[in-house]
Amino acid sequence: xxxxxxxxxxxxxxxxxxxxxxxxxxxxxxxxxxxxxxxxxxxxxxxxxxxxxxxxxxxxxxxxxxxxxxxxxxxxxxxxxxxxxxxxxxxxxxxxxxxxxxxxxxxxxxxxxxxxxxxxxxxxxxxxxxxxxxxxxxxxxxxxxxxxxxxxxxxxxxxxxxxxxxxxxxxxxxxxxxxxxxxxxxxxxxxxxxxxxxxxxxxxxxxxxxxxxxxxxxxxxxxxxxxxxxxxxxxxxxxxxxxxxxxxxxxxxxxxxxxxxxxxxxxxxxxxxxxxxxxxxxxxxxxxxxxxxxxxxxxxxxxxxxxxxxxxxxxxxxxxxxxxxxxxxxxxxxxxxx
Numbered sequence: 001x002x003x004x005x006x007x008x009x010x011x012x013x014x015x016x017x018x019x020x021x022x023x024x025x026x027x028x029x030x031x032x033x034x035x036x037x038x039x040x041x042x043x044x045x046x047x048x049x050x051x052x053x054x055x056x057x058x059x060x061x062x063x064x065x066x067x068x069x070x071x072x073x074x075x076x077x078x079x080x081x082x083x084x085x086x087x088x089x090x091x092x093x094x095x096x097x098x099x100x101x102x103x104x105x106x107x108x109x110x111x112x113x114x115x116x117x118x119x120x121x122x123x124x125x126x127x128x129x130x131x132x133x134x135x136x137x138x139x140x141x142x143x144x145x146x147x148x149x150x151x152x153x154x155x156x157x158x159x160x161x162x163x164x165x166x167x168x169x170x171x172x173x174x175x176x177x178x179x180x181x182x183x184x185x186x187x188x189x190x191x192x193x194x195x196x197x198x199x200x201x202x203x204x205x206x207x208x209x210x211x212x213x214x215x216x217x218x219x220x221x222x223x224x225x226x227x228x229x230x231x232x233x234x235x236x237x238x239x240x241x242x243x244x245x246x247x248x249x250x251x252x253x254x255x256x257x258x259x260x261x262x263x264x265x266x267x268x269x270x271x272x273x274x275x276x277x278x279x280x281x282x283x284x285x286x287x288x289x290x291x292x293x294x295x296x297x298x299x300x301x302x303x304x305x306x307x308x309x310x311x312x313x314x315x316x317x318x319x320x321x322x323x324x325x326x327x328x329x330x331x332x333x334x335x336x337x338x
Contacts, residue, residue: 006249008256009230015260018228018317019267022278025313026270031277034199039086041093047202049093051154052100054200055146057089058193059138059181062336063217066130072119079119085129088117102152105143110136134336138181145179158203165194165210172203173210184337186254188214195273213261213276215254216338218283221329225287225320228260229253239330250332286312289329294321 035043041050064070064081071080079087092099113136117129129135150156161172176182176190184190191214197203205211213219223229224239231239231253238245245253261279265272286293293299294312312318320327 006235006252007232008235008252010256010260010263011228011230012263014226015228015263016267018226018314019264021314021317022264022275023268023270026268026274026278029278031274032199034196037090037094039083039090040196041090041097045097048153048155049097049100050200051158051197051202052102053089053093053097054193054196055154056100056105056139056142057086058189058196059142059179060135061085061189061192062338063333064129066333068127068130070127070129072121072127074119078122084119085117088119092116102143102146105139106147108136108139108143112136113139131336138336141180142182149178158197163204163206165205165207167207171207171210172205181336185251186215186258186337187212188216188254188338190214191273191276195276198273208271211265211272212258213265213272213279214338215258215261216280217289217329218287219261219276219279220254220257221289221327222279222283222287223257223260224327224330225292226314226318227320228264229256231256239327242328242331245330245332247332247335250330250335253330292321294318 034040041053061082064085069080070084071078072084073079074084074087074091098104110133114128114132117132117135119127121127146152146154146157150160157175158172161167161170161175164171165173167174172194173187173190176193182190182193191212194203194205194211195214198205224231235249235253237243238249261275262272265275268275285299291299292312294315298311315321
């Protein structure tokens with residue numbers, strides 16, 4: 001049964017309180033520069049080539065695992081999920097930067113995507129990304145529209161924004177809505193793209209008040225557990241029972257989560273895109289879906305990113321561990337938004 005009407009509130013008081021805790025946690029946190037050649041074009045690479053890489057890679061940067069985990073070994077090293085996606089992207093870029101040209105992407109086929117995003121698993125079995133057909137469509141749409149609207153240059157798209165994220169329909173986030181891959185109403189991929197290229201100093205936005213976190217499952221899960229957002233009983237019960245959300249419910253939840261983190265970022269004195277770095281890493285290493293450190297103990301991964309030490313940095317603020325069975329993660333899988 002679905003409801004046409006539901007409510008998801010932002011707890012402004014808890015968001016303000018959380019901002020102080022986040023400020024302390026962020027004090028020892030170093031944001032990513034996105035220059036590691038394992039995953040991204042190395043420093044010194046021509047700017048247009050870097051922009052092409054990021055706009056096409058982010059276009060297909062949505063859930064990598066569905067029916068089986070997307071993971072495997074490259075050059076003797078194990079990669080999983082998004083790490084594997086970007087490792088395969090970087091390897092392809094190193095082989096042939098023109099692979100990421102709008103001309104090539106405008107005609108890329110499903111078989112080529114399938115062959116590119118394929119890897120051998122630990123057991124020797126080949127694994128391919130679960131939806132190569134969808135990713136091929138997204139890449140072709142993006143390549144074709146870049147050619148027709150911006151002369152095949154991502155720099156032209158950037159320049160047309162006048163260094164604004166949002167500005168009477170002309171900002172970069174607004175302009176990216178024309179691309180199918182970037183059509184998410186909550187603008188997850190668009191803000192992720194901005195995060196990458198701004199950190200690489202290829203785009204400087206003059207309206208930081210319009211910066212937002214790119215909301216995915218990690219960020220939504222943490223916000224629910226910290227009770228920064230308060231869904232009504234109907235929505236909360238769907239989360240508890242792990243029932244799939246409708247598209248409308250997913251968008252509603254992620255909008256509320258985005259608003260909550262906007263308040264947290266403002267209170268913590270940081271850009272939402274910096275806060276996103278912390279949240280994403282914290283969600284992957286510490287506040288994981290099945291085994292958060294407050295329940296299973298520290299795995300040690302958090303120390304690699306200077307996320308925390310001697311337990312969760314939010315243990316005095318977040319009381320989720322008293323009812324850990326309630327919030328695993330909201331379920332919405334049939335999407336290319338995130």
